C-alpha cells in the first residue's frame with residue numbers, strides 16, 4: 001500500500017511524518033518503522049511520527065525511534081509535528097496537543113517554520129558522579145566537558161548508554177561545553193543508537209542542569225549550539241523547581257513523497 005509522508009528537520013534532528021487521522025497506517029511491528037527510517041534502504045530519519053485525531057486535544061503525536069519502537073517524548077519532533085499540523089490546516093498559530101508525556105502547548109511563527117514548544121515541568125535533577133540525570137520527557141545524562149568538537153561522542157556516549165546503570169532502560173547522553181555566551185552540545189541518542197545533529201529533550205536537560213550548576217535563578221534564556229544549528233531554551237527557576245520551560249527553534253519541511261508500506 002502507498003502512504004504519503006512528509007520529511008521534516010528541526011536543527012538537523014530529522015523525522016518522517018505521516019498524517020494518520022484516517023488510521024490507514026497500521027503499526028504492525030517494529031520492522032515497518034525501522035525500514036522507513038533506514039538511511040540506505042528507506043527514507044532515512046532519526047524517528048517517525050504519526051499525527052492522529054484526539055477527542056480532547058487538537059491532535060495526538062505518536063513517536064517512534066529509528067529502531068522502530070514506540071519512543072518517549074521527542075522535543076524536536078514535537079516542534080516539527082506542530083509545524084506539520086499548521087501545514088495541514090489543523091491549527092493556526094497556537095495549539096495544545098497530546099504526546100506520550102501528556103499535553104503540550106506550542107506557539108508557531110506566522111511563517112510556520114519556528115516553533116516554541118512547552119515541555120513538562122521539572123522538580124528534581126539527580127547526580128551520577130559529575131553528571132546530571134533528569135527526565136525532560138525522555139531520560140538524559142548530562143556531562144560537562146572540554147574539547148567537545150573533537151570528542152568521540154559515539155564511542156563515549158554508547159559506553160554510558162550501555163553501562164550497567166543504564167543499559168536496561170537506556171538513556172540519552174549529552175556532552176556540553178560552556179562557550180561563554182552559549183553552550184555547545186552533542187548528543188548520543190537512545191533508540192537511534194548514534195549521535196544525532198540535535199536532541200530537543202536533550203538540550204532542555206542541558207539548559208536546566210547548567211542553571212542548577214551555575215546557581216542561576218529567575219527567568220532564564222539559554223542559547224545552545226548543536227551540530228545541526230541553534231536552539232533556545234526559556235524557563236523559570238526558583239533554585240528548586242523549573243517551570244514554563246520552552247524549547248524554541250526551527251521546524252522545516254524538507255520534502256514529501258509516497259512510500260510502499
Ligand SMILES: N[C@H](CCC[C@H](N)C(=O)O)C(=O)O
Nearest residue numbers: 074075076138191199200201
Ligand atoms: N531518542 C529519544 C527520544 C527522542 C528524543 C530527541 N529526538 C528529542 O528531540 O527530544 C529517546 O528514546 O529517549
